[in-house]
Amino acid sequence: MVNAAIVGVGHTKFGRATDKQLQELAWEAIKEALQDAGITQRDVQFVAVGNTGRWSSDPLPAVVISEYSDLCPAGSIRVEAACASGSAAVRAAYQTVASGQADIALAVGVEKMSESTNLQVVEMIGRAGNFFWEFEQFGLTFPGYYAMYATAYLHRYGAKEEDLAAIAVKNHYYADLNPHAHFHKRITIDDVMKSRYVAWPLKLFDCSPQTDGAAAVVIASEKIARKLTDTPVWIRTQAVATGTSNLSKRSNFLSLDSAVKAAEEAYKRAGVERDKAYKYFDVAEVHDCFTIAEILAYEDLGFVERGQGYALAREGETYKGGRIPVNLDGGLKAKGHPIGATGVSMAAELTKQLRQQNPPERQADIKRGWAIAHNIGGTGHYAYITIYTLDKPPTG
Amino acid sequence: MAQSREQIEQMVNQWLKYVEELMKNEGLPIVPEEKTGDPLWVDVREMRLKYLIPVKRIKKFFDGLREGKIYATRCPVKGIYYFPPQADCPACMDENLEWVEVKGEGEILTFTKINVKPLSFIHYPDYIVAIARMSEGFNILCWLSTDKPDEVKPGMKVRLVVKRREPEGFFSYYLEPA
Numbered sequence: 001m002v003n004a005a006i007v008g009v010g011h012t013k014f015g016r017a018t019d020k021q022l023q024e025l026a027w028e029a030i031k032e033a034l035q036d037a038g039i040t041q042r043d044v045q046f047v048a049v050g051n052t053g054r055w056s057s058d059p060l061p062a063v064v065i066s067e068y069s070d071l072c073p074a075g076s077i078r079v080e081a082a083c084a085s086g087s088a089a090v091r092a093a094y095q096t097v098a099s100g101q102a103d104i105a106l107a108v109g110v111e112k113m114s115e116s117t118n119l120q121v122v123e124m125i126g127r128a129g130n131f132f133w134e135f136e137q138f139g140l141t142f143p144g145y146y147a148m149y150a151t152a153y154l155h156r157y158g159a160k161e162e163d164l165a166a167i168a169v170k171n172h173y174y175a176d177l178n179p180h181a182h183f184h185k186r187i188t189i190d191d192v193m194k195s196r197y198v199a200w201p202l203k204l205f206d207c208s209p210q211t212d213g214a215a216a217v218v219i220a221s222e223k224i225a226r227k228l229t230d231t232p233v234w235i236r237t238q239a240v241a242t243g244t245s246n247l248s249k250r251s252n253f254l255s256l257d258s259a260v261k262a263a264e265e266a267y268k269r270a271g272v273e274r275d276k277a278y279k280y281f282d283v284a285e286v287h288d289c290f291t292i293a294e295i296l297a298y299e300d301l302g303f304v305e306r307g308q309g310y311a312l313a314r315e316g317e318t319y320k321g322g323r324i325p326v327n328l329d330g331g332l333k334a335k336g337h338p339i340g341a342t343g344v345s346m347a348a349e350l351t352k353q354l355r356q357q358n359p360p361e362r363q364a365d366i367k368r369g370w371a372i373a374h375n376i377g378g379t380g381h382y383a384y385i386t387i388y389t390l391d392k393p394p395t396g
Numbered sequence: 397m398a399q400s401r402e403q404i405e406q407m408v409n410q411w412l413k414y415v416e417e418l419m420k421n422e423g424l425p426i427v428p429e430e431k432t433g434d435p436l437w438v439d440v441r442e443m444r445l446k447y448l449i450p451v452k453r454i455k456k457f458f459d460g461l462r463e464g465k466i467y468a469t470r471c472p473v474k475g476i477y478y479f480p481p482q483a484d485c486p487a488c489m490d491e492n493l494e495w496v497e498v499k500g501e502g503e504i505l506t507f508t509k510i511n512v513k514p515l516s517f518i519h520y521p522d523y524i525v526a527i528a529r530m531s532e533g534f535n536i537l538c539w540l541s542t543d544k545p546d547e548v549k550p551g552m553k554v555r556l557v558v559k560r561r562e563p564e565g566f567f568s569y570y571l572e573p574a
Contacts, residue, residue: 018434057439119404123514132449133480137561137568138525138538139510139517147508148527155506155550200509246480248527248537253506 003393004097005225005232008037008218009348014182014336016114017212022056023068025214026110029344030069033106033216037228041069044218045102047076049110050089051340052128055121056112065108082128083289084377085109086215086343087238087384093219094235103221109344110214121210128378130245143207143290145247145379147199150292152253154201159295159310161201165192166314167291168205168333173319175330177362182211182336206291211336215344217351222392233351236370236387239265243380256380259300263374266385267302274302278324283353283364285346287376288331297374298326301385320364328353328362343384346373350388366390401519453483456495461567464558466500468534469493477534498536500556501574502528507540507548519563526571528554540571547573 010032017025026049034040049062058064062078065071081088086109093105113121125142127135134140153159169189175181192205225232241261244250250257264274272280286301288294298309303324304317312318318326329335329349332342350371353364369390376383415438419425425438451458460467468479472494474487479498484491507526510517517523526540526548536556542548553574561568 016432018429018432018436119515119518122512123516126514130480134537135514139514139520139523140525141510141512141514143512144508144510144525148506148525151508152506152550197509197511199511202508246537248479248535250535253527 001098002100003222003234004094004219005222005234006217006347006351006388007220007225007228007232008033008035008039009351010034010036010216011180011345011348012214013180014211014213014338014341014345017112018114020212022058022061022110022112023064025112025212026065026108026216027069029110029214029216030065030071030106030108033218037218037220039104039218039228041071043104044071044074044106046093046096046105047071047074047108048089048092048096048105049076049078049108049340050081050085050087050343051078051110052080052082052085053340054124055116057115061110065110071106081382081384082377083287083337083339084343084375084382084384085340086345086347087373087375087386088343088382089340090217090219090235090343090347090386091238091240091384093217094238097219097221100221103224105219106216107219107344107347108214108216109338109341111338111340112212113210113338114212118210129247129381133246134248141199142379143199143202146290146292147202148247149253149296149379150201150290153292153295153310156254157307157310161203162189162193163310163314164202164206164291164295165189167288167294168192170313170319171288171294171327171331171333171335174328174362175334177359178329178335181330181334182209183330183334202290202292208289208332208337211338213336213338213341213345215341215348217344217347231355231390233354234389234392236389236393237266237269238384238386239263239269241265241383243383245381247379254306255300256296256376256383258380258383259297259374259376259385262383262385263301266387270387272387277302278304280368281324281370281372282366282368283328283350284324284326284372284374285329285350286326286331286374287342288327288333289337289376291333293376294326294331294333301372301374320362325364328358328364343373343375346375347386347388354388354390404515404518454481457481458567460497461558461569466498466556466558466569467495468498468532470496477532479534479536498556499531502530502536502554502556502571504540504548504550504552504554504571505529505535506550509545524548526554528556528571530556536569536571538569538571542573544573
């Protein structure tokens with residue numbers, strides 16, 4: 001294996017991009033990433049595109065993007081891991097470089113959700129689980145799947161809907177400081193509590209919005225990375241796990257087994273002690289498609305003991321300066337969640353955090369130089385855990 | 397927000413008619429986006445999706461529903477239950493699974509009430525989806541029908557019944573308070 005690092009990042013504004021087509025949006029992120037890395041299209045040997053699609057018109061997004069961005073004839077692949085498609089794109093690009101098959105690869109994440117109506121998108125995301133046994137007859141929605149985790153969690157630990165709301169309040173606070181975020185509006189617990197139920201006990205303000213957006217990262221081999229930048233952000237390791245398609249096949253609804261498994265594997269490879277995990281990382285990006293999901297993430301990543309995650313945000317422990325700052329970009333909840341872009345957005349955000357390029361109010365204190373991304377596809381159907389570090393991985 | 401399928405279809409048809417008129421008059425199917433005014437090309441093509449899903453190897457399950465019975469499959473070697481029922485046992489690499497009738501006694505593990513429904517479910521009143529642990533040890537996910545929705549909580553005893561789903565009239569399975 002060759003060491004691989006992120007050497008360039010690009011990120012569009014997240015929101016409703018009714019003024020841009022998919023490839024125009026992707027190009028905006030790609031252009032910025034190439035310029036940030038100081039390279040041209042001719043240096044890119046492989047392109048991985050994370051895109052879930054269906055709500056947008058083009059069924060072959062990778063080829064459309066490559067042509068528009070002048071990336072042909074570099075090899076490409078479009079990958080799908082539901083809401084973790086972006087991390088799957090990072091994986092494909094990273095593995096291509098790590099295996100020595102390319103010196104420079106590009107990971108692109110893009111989603112154009114506003115090409116379909118809100119109701120159509122609700123329908124299409126609801127089908128992303130087990131279509132025949134859980135959607136066709138019983139009409140689950142994406143909030144509905146996570147709501148079942150919320151019900152079980154609140155009941156088991158005596159947490160309240162206000163505790164879920166505290167996550168939304170934190171993530172809206174940071175989104176307000178992030179020009180790329182979908183929402184720029186600070187909210188209160190009361191605002192969340194007054195919003196209408198979408199899938200009880202989850203309310204509108206517990207949910208991430210339907211968002212358009214793109215992000216891109218340039219990944220280079222150690223030899224090239226050293227030439228391009230003084231601060232390569234190394235992909236220390238990435239671990240992947242899956243969960244059952246049918247939610248009914250799961251033994252508990254208090255944690256996502258796939259996330260636990262992927263974190264365990266990543267921690268083992270990187271030498272992180274699970275019960276002290278928060279001490280290893282200066283900052284984390286976790287998959288808060290719904291407020292309950294961020295609480296599960298705290299516990300699944302070992303940032304806190306089981307049943308105590310719901311108090312972390314309320315007590316300020318996941319704000320900047322707390323035990324471990326989480327989602328200082330506003331998270332999926334308020335930065336927005338353009339499905340296939342999210343994992344690449346996490347990679348871009350953590351690169352900027354480790355390079356200390358964010359405005360001070362949302363820049364984590366970088367002491368150890370380690371960051372972690374937790375990107376979940378579907379309802380724990382896929383889990384991608386990626387550890388990024390400023391220090392070079394020990395083995396090359 | 398429109399409440400019924402008819403209302404939505406009416407709104408969509410009205411809008412399509414507007415686009416058609418516009419296309420005839422202006423020569424292009426381009427409309428301003430509602431909030432931003434950004435010009436949007438309205439897809440001239442339309443695709444209707446209705447999947448054809450093979451159920452040959454689990455047909456017994458659907459025959460059972462018509463008789464008011466709910467079946468799971470079980471591995472005769474290892475005793476593993478499969479619900480939803482499947483025809484293959486990946487544990488044994490075999491397809492010798494036996495059909496067993498579910499006893500129908502269970503306990504709620506978790507549930508939700510769907511308030512914002514998918515377009516294809518918009519004609520139903522808000523529905524409760526629950527997952528129950530059955531006495532055999534496997535879980536079943538389906539709608540929970542009850543007159544007292546406020547009393548539903550994890551741990552509640554439930555039973556499994558077969559009913560027709562109205563207004564379509566197809567047989568389905570439901571949980572009910574025991």
